[in-house]
Amino acid sequence: MNGSRNTPLAQQAAIQQGKPLEVFWAFLKLGLTSFGGPIAHLGYFRAEFVERRRWLDDRSYSDLVALCQFLPGPASSQVGMAIGLGRAGWLGLLAAWMGFTLPSAMALILFALSLAGFQGVAESAWVHGLKVVAVAIVAQAVLGMARSLCPDRARAALAILAALLSLLLPSAFGQVAAIVITGLLAWWRLDVIQAGAAQAHAYPVSRKVGIVALLLFAGLLIALPVWAAATGSSTAQLLEGVYRSGALVFGGGHVVLPLLQASVVPSGVVSNADLMVGYGAAQAVPGPLFTFAAYIGAMAQGPLHGWLGGLVLLVVIFIPAVLILIGVLPFWQGLRHRAGMRTTMAGVNAGVVGILGVALYDPVWTSAIHSRADFALALLLFGLLTVGRVPPVVVVLLAGLGAWGISVL
Template structure:
């Protein structure tokens, strides 16, 4: 049976906000699950757009830096309610998890010794299993052949040898160049998503993105609001692959600069796995842990802003991008490099800081089996891991 054509009715920002707020409160399971929830709600039930058009939205967001599921929600809001609809969709989907993560950080502020308990050890081991599963799944999708596996392995090797932030950017650029040289295949086909452009706004968004990226490179004193904004904006602007891949970037920024203890950082990241909504809301924890609600708000805005600007700039260019084989090949190479980036992070800092004994290794293996084989949701496993850690360590 053919699907009815999508409706082009414009909803009010308030209606869009309420729809995405419900999803922000109930969408557990990470980016892949979020995209499934969006499809069920806006394609199958509400007929906002066709299956083919939704596939185009997902493909575009997966090619851009930033949180793919949040960018997809933002795009759906934009297509339904223009810029105000996009803001309403992002706010509704992000607000619940951001507030919960900020409150968790506030708890640690009033109870400084809480991060010294065995529950933190359990969460750290749980995060190792989560990222190992992410590497496995992303490797199967993004590295299905020898050339892409080689790119991922070389990226991981370089990062484990030279573990500095600027090297992460360089190896992803080189991975893109390798994709062009090797003529790696990318998605192609006739675009079903059309976004008419009647102004110069897309170019303006691209310029703002680049200007803010340049400003974020200006050195700041660690722990200040300016430093928080710069670090989070840079992470959101340069990270391909979503929430798990942002981990090594933020770990280097907040732990490497001694602005936050490693145990506190990984405890917050572990709790973020149990939250509904986008994993990038972990930024609220980082901002609040520096001492204020202003830091939490700034951190959330800063990490999501680059992806938002790129969506607004990239939507009108999507039809052009997907018809150019060289661009698709470069992005395919970058995606393979992302797998290597995450593989390196799996060892350092995660494995080196969490697994110190055979018991810890056994804990990780059990958690991984629960995730990969038994398909137990992460929002169930996170508190269970914390409780087990409190009892065992």
């Protein structure tokens, strides 16, 4: 980040400093290696774009994470798209989405088309090692964000409060409640002077464009069911169900399973057995869980199936996430620079640290650490990341090799 003044021209120059191809390659690397679910993805993003590339500062990143936790849709994908948008404009948004999403989508479509040949992948030692490395990545993110965003006792207390609320209410509602409460407490009692450290991070979205995006989001949510009911088309019903699932998901990609299940199983588009097999495979690939829709499209019975069905449903399930993000960003970037909002966000950011700390335990730790050997591997990987400064891609490869070695022994 340079030291340019926070003027509209400086902000616009900062927006255009990157190129879409640069954004695509950066996110493609993450799309090929980011295992562990949405919380782990946020850790990978912070390591890559805040610490390594410095495309935005820690406070801007944490503000963006807090915003996307409020929005329906896949939070990590929305954070990634916003980073691409801020770096290289609209093509940057598309490049970030494609780079991060296509690897897992292609893998799931291939899995659907060649189901028998891929049985057992989700239980392999290699995939287990990739889950273990997610523990190290998230631990590094929690440690780094705690140092930056909880530098005093008051904000550390807010982080602990958020963690306790998330443990008492282990759901998307609990996370949102923790963010709201820590933000309100900060606004009411916290005396924080933000020392102007956060350089304004602007996005090339006008308020008019934001309003149009919000109207499209709501319009499609209303029009698609009407279209499906009026035509009785199985294709229309499939598209409507997938769009609705993407529009109503709060709390991350795991929540999308019951919504998609209710949309496609009763109609016979995909059997429940095939759905659950695909969901297991979705846990074993990098990238966002929303790419599960590509598997459903490839397995679907009807006009949409195979590669075409997979790609169409992949796009449809992400459309609401893109529209709501574009709709909110121009209003968010104006509010976040007001004094009262900055104080509130100081509390919200502390709350995010607490929520990430809980997520480090469940589901990241609980799904990966099953033995002393797993813990030893995670500790080694954490040391390589934090002390050895080894690139995350290398650490991911070492994790797979380490887990394979443990399974052999």
